[in-house]
Amino acid sequence: MPALVVVGAQWGDEGKGKIVHFLGKDADWVVRYQGGNNAGHTVVFGGQKFALHLTPSGILAKGCKSVIGNGVVVDPNAFVKEVKMLESRGIKVRGRLFISLAAHVILPYHIYVDTLREEGGRGIGTTKRGIGPCYEDKVARIGIRIADFLDPEVFRKLVRRNLKVRAAELAKVKPLKTIEKEVFKDYDRQRRFLAPFAADCSLFLDAANKKKKRLLLESAQGSMLDLDHGTYPFVTSSNPVAGGACAGAGIGPTAITAVMGVTKAYTTRVGLGPFPTEVEGHVGHYIREVGKEYGTTTGRARRIGWLDVPQLKAAIRMNGMTALTMTKLDTLTGVHPIKVCVGYKLGKKRLADFPVSRREQLDVEPVYESYPGFSGDLSKAKKFSDLPRGAREYVLAVEKLLGVPVSIVSVGQSREQTIVRDATRLWS
């Protein structure tokens, strides 16, 4: 079966939602394999705008089934809200969306702990959705999985034990008894709502594989927020990189046939942490406003920077990317010149690669090449040759610097504003 992983090549928010929706038309199954409702995937479809946080963007592609994999952390409240939102807007969800019985559950106390740390001086700029503390429980082997959540007796026992484990931290928020009441307040309703969606998804995906179905594996966040390979400790608590798709979906590495990296035509990041090519001032402000660079999940203003070749090369390497999609090329119209970082200076040294050490990630100074830029409206371009010459030259220069084909260029939010340069490289 062709199995394509779609992964963010930067710090998240690259426009994966749109690309998954676009490629989802050719997929039988779309699987989210990590993260939780910290993600924000915006998809414009049929004149409507959908902001999805937990559900794979494939749910909007007709005929395609979706899985929230075992590697995802699921806030039952967020799940109920998102399913209701989709149904109220005419999207058929039941019988098309499944949650792995092995996915872990985010409960109110995870959100309290996350918020407490963020607001108590130990913050890294998280989304405060309880993601980190839920993964901590998973690794500490005290986590609560969907299968446990659906069993009231087991669930009650595990919640009471976990509240005791976290008692010292939680005491700073409110009395444990009050938190316990909050956990159980909507529990029965949530459990009944969730039960029909729960399944052993690894079995489905194996059956799909045997029937040679097409599988699209969708990451949340981006490679530089990867727990192992990102700008640690300013990272999320899971593995967005393509390797994480196998563990987080329950398929083997031999099933993967292609990896599509998604990069903006520039760079953004939200939250704290190193960002070598960050630009402030007029240019940063202009790109933020034209590109509407405000978080889908938290509404925070995104930090803006130029494209960073050593950073993207690291992402290409750690994901084994076979092709790239460049999004938001239209946002750069009117920006003269456009800069691209091609290496770094570190004191007297020159670096070609993105450094691993936190000190070096902060201290590197980018070395830029400049491109003249382009003007005009790109949003109606249907083919690569419809783009202004300066835009084409920019894409071709980036492709050459990176050594990976830029197979798709996106020039707007809707599916129609997508230029496929090479359809043969997408799934294999």
Ligand code: IMP
């Ligand atoms: P957490 O995932 O909420 O624990 O946040 C950890 C880091 O990842 C913070 O810097 C967040 O801003 C960042 N982050 C989490 N989800 C996203 C996303 O979907 N897009 C961009 N950044 C994200």
